[in-house]
Amino acid sequence: MxxxxxxxxxxxxxxxxxxxxxxxxxxxxxxxxxxxxxxxxxxxxxxxxxxxxxxxxxxxxxxxxxxxxxxxxxxxxxxxxxxxxxxxxxxxxxxxxxxxxxxxxxxxxxxxxxxxxxxxxxxxxxxxxxxxxxxxxxxxxxxxxxxxxxxxxxxxxxxxxxxxxxxxxxxxxxxxxxxxxxxxxxxxxxxxxxxxxxxxxxxxxxxxxxxVTPPVTNVAISNPLPRLAAWAAQGEAELFRMRGPEVPVRLVTLSRFSGASWEAASTYGPLGVVDPPDLPTGGKFQDASVDLTITGLDGEWLPGVGTPQSVSLSNAMVDPDTGSLVMADGLRTGLSYTVRGVLETPADTDLAEAAVPTDTRYTALPRLPFTLAEYARQATQNARTPYEKAVALEQVVRLNRRPDAEAPVGSSYARLETFLFGNPGESGAGAGTAEQFASAYAVLARAVGLPTRVVVGFQPVPDQGGERIVRAADATAWPEVYFTNWGWVAFDPVSGNGSGPSAASKREVLNRLASSTAKPTPTTPASVPPLVQPAAVNQENVAAPELRQGFPLWTLTPVLLLLALYLARTTRRVRLRAAGPVGAWNEVLDSLLLAGSRPHPSRTAPDVGRDWGAPGTELATMVDEAAFAPAPTRAEHSWQLARQVKKSVRRKASWWRKLLWAVDPRPLFRRR
Known part of the structure; x- marks a missing residue:
């Protein structure tokens, strides 16, 4: 060379x-x-x-x-x-x-x-x-x-x-x-x-x-909702720092309600698990990537954004349904990582006529008191669509109630009834942290058939760019409602703002419903059965998520590989047939290789040909003549002799060699 x-x-x-x-x-x-x-x-x-x-x-x-x-x-x-x-x-x-x-x-x-x-x-x-x-x-x-x-x-x-x-x-x-x-x-x-x-x-x-079956880990982690009051008391204490777009930072999403408290998922797996969430992502969304550095936050919950798609920590685990991230070993000061998530961004017009799925775990309310169910029904009695119900409940929960960092903690039915219906002067009546506002909204929304969950996270204070410091006072909670084809949409019963639908869209709905002045009244518990289940959503507004199943075409891969080998072998035979007696002899040598009877390199062509009778001897003579004393090419006759020898060789081959005869790749690597 x-x-x-x-x-x-x-x-x-x-x-x-x-x-x-x-x-x-x-x-x-x-x-x-x-x-x-x-x-x-x-x-x-x-x-x-x-x-x-x-x-x-x-x-x-x-x-x-x-x-x-x-x-x-x-x-x-x-x-x-x-x-x-x-x-x-x-x-x-x-x-x-x-x-x-x-x-x-x-x-x-x-x-x-x-x-x-x-x-x-x-x-x-x-x-x-x-x-x-x-x-x-x-x-x-x-x-x-x-x-x-x-x-x-x-x-x-x-x-x-x-x-x-x-x-x-x-x-x-x-x-x-x-x-x-x-x-x-x-x-x-x-x-x-x-x-x-x-x-x-x-x-x-x-x-x-x-x-591959992903490893699944059971993690027993406490509900962080009651910590909102403690974080509010810490005020300016630094928890972590972040760089990236100004988006809410999610700590944990709570989807199960027992009647006494909200609960997080207990089973987590690697972020690459292939099981899709129980409710699919909406049709409109945007990617957001942020860099986070833990400076004071403790516990196992890992802050993230949107529905996490990737995290630069190989030991981070996720609940695929809610997107909550955990670190089983706990957070440590100085931990730096990048998380990329998907944020659903439906337009106001998309939500106006959107439906909601039914029969999901996000509407479950075990032993719901009648007072709460009736209060939710009265608050939404004029609403035509699920979106109007969601907006009306946001306004109703906020009316005549005030945020109070020193209010009693808890999200049980009893605590929520005190928060919503308590008499003036009663501890916790009409006052609460984001825990009570978000929980009350979620329970009332579920009572009228809206799939709802509660998110604990942070709303960082906007700045002019660069690194933002997230402090304890930024901790909050907000509810999310799921709309078919559009995903989870955030609402804010504390202030009415937040990152969900626009204020103009909400104001238009409220003006139409006049819910800002019509206040629902709780029904006297003594006059009704003590417990009821929430009514089902009107079937006209229900659209279940579609499930698509496709034929597993990957099963055709072996067939394609065998077809490719067959084409390669066929191409080689065509080239050998055009090469006259020398090509015919190479076809015989290919057959001997396939049958496991490859001759030793020291043997001459006539010596090998005599092993296969008159056709082999005649073909070997023709090969010698073509090599040392060129004669007129007799391609067809030499190929007929090669086919006779090939049949004799194949008859003596084992059954499994015959099975792979047409696709065995070894002749492709044999030098002529």
């Missing part, structure tokens, strides 16, 4: 590896540099192979890389042997967020894959007589891995696949003029099929992470 040709070949390999590595790096957040470096380190095999055999060089480099991967990931799985630590990184990656945080234990499997492909590719092209097939195989492995880890989102339109096909074709046509073992058209077809699969599969519900 000439120096110029060698440099061109390695430059071509570097380009193929770079494109494929960047494609795979999209499965991680900000990991392009790491994967590019891993691909570059694969070229260490070149100087090493001059000292030791190529195979030993490859094994040595992979051993060093795996040792490095063990030391990088062992902190995530303490007290385990190296093999278990490395194997454990794969399910950890498959149950991480998408894209996965660029933490050591999550990067290890991807970096080892890129490094291994790079080493194998570099060592293969270092052989002067080796066709450039391994780079194509390595690029396909990295491409398919990226498609699996991103569910096809890494190359939605097949642009990267097209670039890889062009690079491979240039390498085969310009650098290696002998041509590849597999024709470019065949490999291009395979890559095109893979690209099509990565585009079609996600749309049909395919999710490769379902192949």
């Amino acid at each position: 000439e120096r110029g040709g060698g440099a061109m070949r390695y430059a071509w390999v570097a380009a193929v590896l770079l494109v494929a590595s960047v494609q795979l790096a999209q499965a991680w957040d900000g990991a392009v540099v790491y994967f590019g470096l891993a691909a570059a380190l694969g070229f260490l095999a070149l100087p090493l192979r001059r000292l030791v055999p190529a195979g030993l060089a490859g094994i040595g480099l992979m051993a060093v890389a795996m040792a490095g991967g063990y030391f990088a990931a062992r902190g995530a799985v303490p007290g385990r042997e190296p093999t278990h630590v490395l194997l454990d990184t794969v399910p950890r990656l498959l149950t991480a967020a998408r894209p996965a945080p660029a933490t050591p234990e999550l990067l290890v499997p991807g970096l080892l894959l890129v490094f291994g492909v790079a080493v194998a590719t570099v060592l293969s092209v270092a052989k002067q007589r080796t066709a450039l097939f391994v780079p194509a195989l390595g690029a396909a492995v990295l491409y398919v891995s990226a498609a699996l880890l991103t569910a096809g989102r890494a190359d939605r339109y097949g642009i990267t696949a097209l670039v890889l096909v062009v690079l491979l074709a240039l390498g085969w046509l310009i650098i290696d003029r002998r041509g590849p073992v597999v024709p470019p058209a065949v490999l291009a077809t395979v890559l095109a099929a893979l690209t099509l699969l990565t585009i079609v599969l996600p749309a049909n519900g395919f999710e490769p992470r379902k192949l």
Whole structure:
């Protein structure tokens, strides 16, 4: 190999590896540099192979890389042997967020894959007589891995696949003029099929992470609602700092109400769990990413924004239904991380006629007192739509009631009745923290069939930019109502503002309902049954979430691979048939390889031909004549002889070799 040709070949390999590595790096957040470096380190095999055999060089480099991967990931799985630590990184990656945080234990499997492909590719092209097939195989492995880890989102339109096909074709046509073992058209077809699969599969519900059962952890964490009064008393105490857009920071979402208190979920898993929330995300939303640093906040709840999509902490866990984040080991001062979430942003016109789902756990009210149920009914009796009911209840809860940081805590039915109906002078009557305002709204909303939950979080004070300090006084709680097709919408019964519908939209509804002056009155408990269940929502306003199921097209992948191998073998037979007696003899040698009877390289063609009778002897004579004493080509006759020998060889083959005869890839790698 000439120096110029060698440099061109390695430059071509570097380009193929770079494109494929960047494609795979999209499965991680900000990991392009790491994967590019891993691909570059694969070229260490070149100087090493001059000292030791190529195979030993490859094994040595992979051993060093795996040792490095063990030391990088062992902190995530303490007290385990190296093999278990490395194997454990794969399910950890498959149950991480998408894209996965660029933490050591999550990067290890991807970096080892890129490094291994790079080493194998570099060592293969270092052989002067080796066709450039391994780079194509390595690029396909990295491409398919990226498609699996991103569910096809890494190359939605097949642009990267097209670039890889062009690079491979240039390498085969310009650098290696002998041509590849597999024709470019065949490999291009395979890559095109893979690209099509990565585009079609996600749309049909395919999710490769379902192949791994995510770990689930039971976490017993106290309800932070009663802490609102304590935080209000702390006032200016700093809890954490944040950089990013001015959006509410969520600490925990409470979805279960027992009648005595609100409860958070107790089962959490990695952020990448594939189970969707019980109520889908709305049709309009925006992404928000914030950087957070814990400075004084304690406990296990991890502040976030919206519905979390990714967190730069590999040990963060989430409740997929509510998006609440927890750290089982607890928060620590100085903990810094980035969280990216989705905030639902429906327009006022979207909510005006929106429906709500029915028969959800977000409307459950165990042993609801009649006083609360009747109060909610009176407050919404003139409302036409679920949105009008939600706006009316926000106004009703706020009227003639005041925030008081020193009011009694609690969100039980008894506490809420005192808050709503208590006599003047009674402790907690008409006064409460955000806990009572949000809880009263949520209970009344559920009583009229609105799916509702309570969020504990922070409303940071806006500033002119830069880093914002979130203090204890910023802690609050607010209710959210779910609208079909539009998701969870926040309401603010404390001030009537907040990040939900606009004030103009609410004012228009209130003017129409005149609910700002019509105050509902509680029914005397002695005159009615003590307990009732809330009435169901009018079915005209109900629209259940749609469930879509698609055919799992990933099951066709083995069929496509077998089809590709069959096409490759067919292409090879066509080329051999056009090569005359020499091609016919190579067809016989392919058959012997498939039957497990490959002759020793020292045996001559006539010697091998005599093993298969007159057809084999005649064909061997024709091959010798074509090689040493060229005679007129007798392509058809030589191919007929080859077919007779092939039948004899196949009859003596085992049943399982006959089963794989048409798709066995070994003849593709046999040099003629």
